[in-house]
Amino acid sequence: MTSTLGLAYGYHDSAIALVDENEILYAAHEERFTRIKFDNSFPVSALKDLGKTFDLKKLKNVVYYEKPFKKFERQINSLIQLPLRDLFSFPENVASLRKLFQTSDKYINKQLKNTLEIEKQLPVYYSSHHRSHAAASFYTSEFESSLILVADAVGEFESTSLWIGKGNILTQIYSQNFPNSYGIFYSAITSLLGFKVNTGEFKLMGLAPYGEPTYLETLQNVMTLNDDNSMTLNPKYINPFSSHRLFTKKLETLLGSKMRKDSEALLQKHADIAISSQKILENQIIALVSRALENFKLDKLCVSGGVGLNCVLNTKFSKLVGHKNFYSFSASGDAGTALGGALAFLANDKSNKSSKRWSHKGSILGKCWTNDEIEQVLNKFDLHYKRMSQNEIGFKVAQLINEGAIIGLFHGKEEFGPRALGNRSIIADARTKFGQILINEQIKFRESFRPFAPICLEDRIKDYFVEDISDPFMLRINFVRDFKTLDIHKNNSLTDKNKAILIKQRLEGFDSYIHSITHVDGSSRVQSIKRDDPRMITKILIEFERLTDLPILINTSFNVRGEPIVNSPFDALQCFATTGLSHLVIGDFMVDKMKNADMKNIFKVQLKYD
Numbered sequence: 311m312t313s314t315l316g317l318a319y320g321y322h323d324s325a326i327a328l329v330d331e332n333e334i335l336y337a338a339h340e341e342r343f344t345r346i347k348f349d350n351s352f353p354v355s356a357l358k359d360l361g362k363t364f365d366l367k368k369l370k371n372v373v374y375y376e377k378p379f380k381k382f383e384r385q386i387n388s389l390i391q392l393p394l395r396d397l398f399s400f401p402e403n404v405a406s407l408r409k410l411f412q413t414s415d416k417y418i419n420k421q422l423k424n425t426l427e428i429e430k431q432l433p434v435y436y437s438s439h440h441r442s443h444a445a446a447s448f449y450t451s452e453f454e455s456s457l458i459l460v461a462d463a464v465g466e467f468e469s470t471s472l473w474i475g476k477g478n479i480l481t482q483i484y485s486q487n488f489p490n491s492y493g494i495f496y497s498a499i500t501s502l503l504g505f506k507v508n509t510g511e512f513k514l515m516g517l518a519p520y521g522e523p524t525y526l527e528t529l530q531n532v533m534t535l536n537d538d539n540s541m542t543l544n545p546k547y548i549n550p551f552s553s554h555r556l557f558t559k560k561l562e563t564l565l566g567s568k569m570r571k572d573s574e575a576l577l578q579k580h581a582d583i584a585i586s587s588q589k590i591l592e593n594q595i596i597a598l599v600s601r602a603l604e605n606f607k608l609d610k611l612c613v614s615g616g617v618g619l620n621c622v623l624n625t626k627f628s629k630l631v632g633h634k635n636f637y638s639f640s641a642s643g644d645a646g647t648a649l650g651g652a653l654a655f656l657a658n659d660k661s662n663k664s665s666k667r668w669s670h671k672g673s674i675l676g677k678c679w680t681n682d683e684i685e686q687v688l689n690k691f692d693l694h695y696k697r698m699s700q701n702e703i704g705f706k707v708a709q710l711i712n713e714g715a716i717i718g719l720f721h722g723k724e725e726f727g728p729r730a731l732g733n734r735s736i737i738a739d740a741r742t743k744f745g746q747i748l749i750n751e752q753i754k755f756r757e758s759f760r761p762f763a764p765i766c767l768e769d770r771i772k773d774y775f776v777e778d779i780s781d782p783f784m785l786r787i788n789f790v791r792d793f794k795t796l797d798i799h800k801n802n803s804l805t806d807k808n809k810a811i812l813i814k815q816r817l818e819g820f821d822s823y824i825h826s827i828t829h830v831d832g833s834s835r836v837q838s839i840k841r842d843d844p845r846m847i848t849k850i851l852i853e854f855e856r857l858t859d860l861p862i863l864i865n866t867s868f869n870v871r872g873e874p875i876v877n878s879p880f881d882a883l884q885c886f887a888t889t890g891l892s893h894l895v896i897g898d899f900m901v902d903k904m905k906n907a908d909m910k911n912i913f914k915v916q917l918k919y920d
Contacts, residue, residue: 312370316652317418318442318644320409322348322508325645326356328364329652334450334668336360337641337649337675337726342877348508352412354425359677361426372422372432373655375647376439378413380466384488388551437651439465440615441480443642446650447614448475449657450670451637457608459599462615462644463493472602475612477665478657484602489550490543492591493616495533498548498556499587503580504570507556515620516760518588519831520811521581525565529590532561539598566807576759579807592623600630610635614650618642618785619728621835625786633779640673640727640783649726672782672843674733676724679879684897687879691912694905697898704849706900708857710893711739716753718868718894720882721846725875729784730867731837732765732847734875736891738826738864740764745826745864747814752890756871758813763835764827767851767861771838774824774862784837793832794821826864837865846895887913
């Protein structure tokens, strides 16, 4: 059977996907191999791994995720409108224009020849950015028909688009073009709050529950909802043409808040701005989607694009159409367009008489290391380890976690998308009172306000959470059943906007049996997992449930701040050695740090924080 290769590179989130007529065979991020966060280069390393795993003699087509010349046109327009004062952006924009020549069919075939030794010239097809996003979500859903929302910063020209998916056909019914962009708005506020654009939007979402939406009315001057449910960004406050600074000084004046430096404390007004921005985003996009669902008499919704990773917004969508009628693909960001471009191409094949859908396979689509390969690395560094059966590992890890251990888990194929879903994860006990602070500060080396997500056996979600929602990608939030606000800090007013947020004090202000995965508003970004899922993480959960009656663990990505998720045994060992993890499950082996006293020196690394 012939296969199609999807490519996404040149901007950020370089990725590849290999798909045939029936199956997603492989999908991977280039950053995981190169260790460069959001690597945008041609995905040489991911392709080399693909070549080791699959016979590519039957590779028939290549699909690039967008239309480079249309993007070039928009970039030229941006350069023309670039403010003279924004000199820093000019080199970045010029460099971006140069990448146009690195997307030609000639260039792509040359790279494939050098990387995979493919001698024949393969036809290269060009999807469009938002079509690739739409396809990634719709064709991996189980819906025969659906409304599809794509929302991000910008594709070629489009920043928001609506599609109807029916059978194999994607029909675009609405678009809004750059510079009016939900993604740009959210990124501008992210930057104002002192977080990095393209990595810090998750932080804004995590900070929001610490605040009150006191800036909601003010921000309506920044992003206006129009009568037709489109939106307009006010250029007085937002500067979408700049890659250096997305907001103006007038926005700082409007909000009474200058751009926060990374070294500066988070104040109450920062949290208030965060939740106000989140709510105005929700209100305006929900209005757009609700109108389209009503006008076209549709009852199902697929979401993609960077905005599709906003879990709070996804939950509003889910309630709008019903939990079983909502779907967001795990790799909703630009990496997912490598897969979406390939799926759009294959679904458009006129020989397909029936509706084409491809199983997302739980988004477990990447590299898998064998036990022999892992053991070679363990022996290379002369480490003490123990080989165990998977049942033995499940039992032992459950015991260790119950005793307070925090475990690194590296097992099976790698996940595709920004979330660790149990194969490249750090797992711990969710009952620990200040587990959030401990893991953030001693293992992840990141801001202590950031919450952790739980992984829970699907058939027991209703025992601990308000909504019985199944979500294998942790892309929606739920609320903890036993959450209770305490009175011990009732005099701790949130009205002093310039007061620093005291994270430990705020975490002491509520009670929950599963405290470490409960956010300050009682919310939790729950990943569900079926009891018959054959992966190692399921065995550990079932053993932990048998031991404690709790079917829940903390599940966070196996990496530290500023680093991609671990990809190789060496990456896993390095992260394990230089953090506060006590044990590592790596393949069918267990490594105890206490029995490897010199690990930190062996794997010493200079961390680069984002």
